[in-house]
Amino acid sequence: MAHKKTIDVQAAVAIAAAEAIAAKTQGTFGVGGLMLDQHGNVLQSLHNNVVKDGLIFDPTAHGERQLIDWYYAERAKGRELPAPQDITIVTSLDPCCMCSGAILAGGFNVVVAAPDKNAGINYDNSASFRALPQALRAQAADSFSYPAILGSSQYARASSGAAPKSFFIGKTIAEPTQALCSLVFEATSSDVMNMFDTDPSQDQLQDPATLPADHSVVRALKQMYPDALTYRAKPHQPDAGLAPFLRQAMARDREHGGAGDAVALLDSYGNLLLCMSGRMSQSGIRSAFMEATRSYAQLRYKLMNGATPQQQDEIRHYLGHPKDGTFVFAQGPDAGAVSFMNLGAYGSTMEGPLPLKNPAQLQYVLPSLPEDELAALCAAMPPLYRSVIRIRPTQVADRALIAALQ
Structure with missing residues (x-):
């Protein structure tokens, strides 16, 4: 996905949605994302990898967390990458607490497509970030963007949070793309969560010692x-x-x-x-x-x-x-x-x-x-x-x- 350029929020979210569909095909949570530099170049795009081959692979392998570790790994190899404040992560789903913490720890910007009313950091759609410790709320308000979704369906919304970075010429998301991001996640969520429940109960466990x-x-x-x-x-x-x-x-x-x-x-x-x-x-x-x-x-x-x-x-x-x-x-x-x-x-x-x-x-x-x-x-x-x-x-x-x- 490298060398692509996107200076339009809609085009960027479409790439995230395509990654989310690939995640659904893999049998994991249908979430995807990408990392852009300050000129709109796509540095990397990837999707959730919590489940591989029908097995729990890594409970921390959410898209945003993987992108941030990819960024640090590339820098460690000597690759010249912009500072985190000049990087924007575009994700198909509102970041969970793990990914929000990782984004804030690194100092990255984020553009969010679909809401997540259960685990998302902006679960109440208020962009007040009350779910975060007090000391982190202002930073989130300056770096988490929820662009407007134009239209009249249940997916429509006014923009909230930070303004997307200035290189984005178009700053809105089309309703069908937003709906796709929501539906792909909803289609996978309960199946994947049930996979965490296939282990024997405690009274059936054997002693490895x-x-x-x-x-x-x-x-x-x-x-x-x-x-x-x-x-x-x-x-x-x-x-x-x-x-x-x-x-x-x-x-x-x-x-x-x-x-x-x-x-x-x-x-x-x-x-x-x-x-x-x-x-x-x-x-x-x-x-x-x-x-x-x-x-x-x-x-x-x-x-x-x-x-x-x-x-x-x-x-x-x-x-x-x-x-x-x-x-x-x-x-x-x-x-x-x-x-x-x-x-x-x-x-x-x-x-x-x-x-x-x-x-x-x-x-x-x-x-x-x-x-x-x-x-x-x-x-x-x-x-x-x-x-x-x-x-x-x-x-x-x-x-x-x-x-x-x-």
Whole structure:
């Protein structure tokens, strides 16, 4: 898609819509997007890749997030690209919390076609960005554009948010293109969300610590994270024994340009499956949580892709959905863009209600915000996050673990 030029919002949204159709054909969320420079040159276009080959591939592989990582990767290779404030991402669907956090963390501009009343950052169509932490709202108002849709159908709207960049000569979207963006997403949304629900329930899961060392599941875990299965807590109750693994990843996170965060994933038995640092020097949005959730999803994908239904079933029983385990952050969420991206990516990883028996799925060791402020931040998120998934980060109960990281 490179070398194309588009100086018209309608033409740009048409490219995003074509990508969304390709996503639908792939069997994933029907969303697409592209990245333009300040002259309207198409730098890259791509679509959602959450699902590949009928399997969850990467819950964070939304179009905007992938475009931003592509941008950082190209710059790291030495390619001269404009600064983020001179780049516009055009997306077929209102960005979710993960992608909004990523866009704001990088400082990009965005032009949005279709609304998303469940997970979109502008879910109430007010362009007030009340779903964002207070400190990020003005930045969003200056960089998120919702161009007018001309016509008289349910898809018509007045323009709101920021004005699209000046290189766009035409600044409106045609009704049929807007309708296409909405319908392609609606046609895929429930089917893909149901795919997140095909895992065995917690009481059916098997303990990977009982497998022999040469079992494919154990080998894959150790290849991804050599210390996998070397620590075990009581289910959902991380204790001070986790501290050395978190501290090691926190040090690595600082080496990789981060602020010293780390994220561990414990399974429903309390086994340590992985503990990841971020790679912020490679890309400003590769946080420890993004690395952790992606690594686990792609481990499962690699083991299941091409396997027989019986083999896939066995893998699902030993490597359950993370909602039945516990994500443990070294540092709790703050009110910044990367933390908001992490909370959104956590929502995309859960993609449905948390199990009633595991409400404290997301735990942190060191608080970055007072508990009431963090609760208020989560309560303001769009309906999917606050009402369906019910995101509520809680501090670990073990005082010795907190002391060990202080």
